[in-house]
Amino acid sequence: MTESSTLKAGRREWVGLAVLLLPALIVSMDNTVLFLAAPFFSADLEPTSSQLLWILDSYGFLMAGLLITMGALGDRIGRRFLLLVGAGAFGAASLVAAFSDSSAMLIAARVLMGIAAATLAPSTLSLIRNMFHDSQQRTTAIGAWTAAFGGGAMVGPIVGGFLLEHYWWGSVFLINVPVMALLLVLGPMLLPEFRNPEAGRFDLISAVLSLVTMLATIYGIKRLAEDGFDWVPAAAIGAGVIAGVLFWNRQRRPGSLIDVSLFRNRAFSMSMATNTLALFAMVGSGLFAAQYLQLVLGMRPFTAALWSMVSVVGMVVAASAAPVLVKSILPAYIVGAGLVIAAGGFLLITQAEVGSGPLMIVAGSAVMSLGLGLVVTLASDLILSAAPPERAGAASGLSETGTELGGALGIAILGSVGTAVYRAQLTGTAPPGLPAGAVDVARDTLGGAVDVAGRLPEDAGAALLRVAREAFTQGMHLSAVTAAGVVIVTAVLAVVMLRKVRTGD
The missing domain is CATH 1.20.1250.20 (MFS general substrate transporter like domains)
Structure with a gap:
C-alpha cells in the first residue's frame, strides 16, 4: 500500500x-x-x-x-x-x-x-x-x-x-x-x-564538523561579498571546505547524522540542487531590489518594504497553485516552467531604469517570486518524499541548509557581479573636480555615494548621484541576467533529471 x-x-x-x-x-x-x-x-x-x-x-x-x-x-x-x-x-x-x-x-x-x-x-x-x-x-x-x-x-x-x-x-x-x-x-x-x-x-563529532562547515563557509562568503578578497575570509572558506569533506566521509559510518545514500536518489539530489539554486537567484536579486527602491528611487525604507509586499503575493499564489497543478502535470515540468517564469521576472528587472519608477522592478520581482514559489514548494516536497519517514528530520535539515547556503552564495556571487559593474562604471563616469577621497567613498557602495553627494555643493552632488545611480542600475541588470541564465540551465537539468518522478513516489 x-x-x-x-x-x-x-x-x-x-x-x-x-x-x-x-x-x-x-x-x-x-x-x-x-x-x-x-x-x-x-x-x-x-x-x-x-x-x-x-x-x-x-x-x-x-x-x-x-x-x-x-x-x-x-x-x-x-x-x-x-x-x-x-x-x-x-x-x-x-x-x-x-x-x-x-x-x-x-x-x-x-x-x-x-x-x-x-x-x-x-x-x-x-x-x-x-x-x-x-x-x-x-x-x-x-x-x-x-x-x-x-x-x-x-x-x-x-x-x-x-x-x-x-x-x-x-x-x-x-x-x-x-x-x-x-x-x-x-x-x-x-x-x-x-x-x-x-x-x-547521537554523533557529536559530526555535529561539530557540520557546525564548522556551515559557519566558516557562510562567514567567508559573506565577508568576501562585503569587503572583497582578503586572506581571512578565504581561509575561513578553506577551513569550511576541509570540515565539510571530513563531515561527508564520517557520514558513511553507521549511526551518522545524515544518510548519504539519499544523494544517490535522483529525485532527492536534483531537488536539493534546484532548491539551492532557486534561493541563490531569489536572495541575490532581492539584495538589489531593496537598494534600488531606497537609494535609486529615493523611497523611505517602510515605503520600499510595502512595495516589496507584491512579491509575497506572487509567492502565495505559487504555493497555492503547485498542489493543484501537480495533480495533472509531472513535477519536472512544473519545476521547469517555474524556473522559466522566474527567468522572465529577472529579464523584466533589466528594464528598470533610473527614472522609470517602481513598476518594472516590482513586476519583475513578483513574477520571479511566482516562478520560484512553484519551484521551492515542489522541490521541498520531493526532498521529503524521497527520504524515509524516520529520517525526515535530517532531510528537512539538509533542505534548509541548502536554502541558507544558496542565499549566502547569491548575495556573494550576484552581489559581486553587480558591485564590479558599479565600480567600473563609476570610475569611468565620475564628475571631474570632486574633493579628494569623495570618489573613493562613492565607489565602495551606492549608499556611500548618496552620503557623499549630500555633503557636496548642490550641482556636484546631483551629478555624482546621477552617475552613481546609473552605475548601480547597470550592475543590477547584469546580476539579473546572470540569475536568469542560472535558472534557465537549472530548468533544463530539472526537466531531464526529474521527468520520471511523481510526488509520493
Whole structure:
C-alpha cells in the first residue's frame, strides 16, 4: 500500500498545520526584521562595528550551522519535543533581546535565538511529513509552509518598520513571545510526536564538523561579498571546505547524522540542487531590489518594504497553485516552467531604469517570486518524499541548509557581479573636480555615494548621484541576467533529471 492510499489528514492535522506555520513565519521574519532597527539600537547601545556585525549576523550564522544537527536530533529525541523546547528557548531569548541594555547582552540573545531557530525550522517541515501521508495533501501543506517561510523574510522589514514608528526598538523582538507561547499551548494538543526508534547514538563529532562547515563557509562568503578578497575570509572558506569533506566521509559510518545514500536518489539530489539554486537567484536579486527602491528611487525604507509586499503575493499564489497543478502535470515540468517564469521576472528587472519608477522592478520581482514559489514548494516536497519517514528530520535539515547556503552564495556571487559593474562604471563616469577621497567613498557602495553627494555643493552632488545611480542600475541588470541564465540551465537539468518522478513516489 502506498502512502497516498492511506487515510487522509483530517481537521486536526490542518489545524496543526496552522500552528506549524507560526514558527516558520517568525523564524524567517527574524532574519530580516533587524534591517530597519539597527540605527535605533545602535543609538542606545553604541556597539562597535564588530559588535554590530555580530548582532546582525549571529542569528543567521548559528541557525544555518545547526540545521542538519537539529534535524537529526529531532529524529532521535522526538520532533515535537524538540520543536517545543526550541519554542520556549526562542521566546525566552527574544524577551532578553527586547530588554537588552548592552551590546554584549543583545549579541548573547541573538546567538541563543539562532540556536533555537535551528530547532524550529526542520522540526516544522519534518512534522508535516508525519501528519500528511497523502501526497497531494502533503504538497498543499508544504506549499503553505513555503509561503509562510518565504513570506516571513519579506514581511520582516514591514513589521519592523511599523513597530519602530510606534514603539521602541525592542518591540521587534517582543512580538515573538506571544507567538511562541501560543505554540507551547497548542503544540501538545494538535501535533503528533515522532522519533526514530532505531536512530542509534547521537554523533557529536559530526555535529561539530557540520557546525564548522556551515559557519566558516557562510562567514567567508559573506565577508568576501562585503569587503572583497582578503586572506581571512578565504581561509575561513578553506577551513569550511576541509570540515565539510571530513563531515561527508564520517557520514558513511553507521549511526551518522545524515544518510548519504539519499544523494544517490535522483529525485532527492536534483531537488536539493534546484532548491539551492532557486534561493541563490531569489536572495541575490532581492539584495538589489531593496537598494534600488531606497537609494535609486529615493523611497523611505517602510515605503520600499510595502512595495516589496507584491512579491509575497506572487509567492502565495505559487504555493497555492503547485498542489493543484501537480495533480495533472509531472513535477519536472512544473519545476521547469517555474524556473522559466522566474527567468522572465529577472529579464523584466533589466528594464528598470533610473527614472522609470517602481513598476518594472516590482513586476519583475513578483513574477520571479511566482516562478520560484512553484519551484521551492515542489522541490521541498520531493526532498521529503524521497527520504524515509524516520529520517525526515535530517532531510528537512539538509533542505534548509541548502536554502541558507544558496542565499549566502547569491548575495556573494550576484552581489559581486553587480558591485564590479558599479565600480567600473563609476570610475569611468565620475564628475571631474570632486574633493579628494569623495570618489573613493562613492565607489565602495551606492549608499556611500548618496552620503557623499549630500555633503557636496548642490550641482556636484546631483551629478555624482546621477552617475552613481546609473552605475548601480547597470550592475543590477547584469546580476539579473546572470540569475536568469542560472535558472534557465537549472530548468533544463530539472526537466531531464526529474521527468520520471511523481510526488509520493
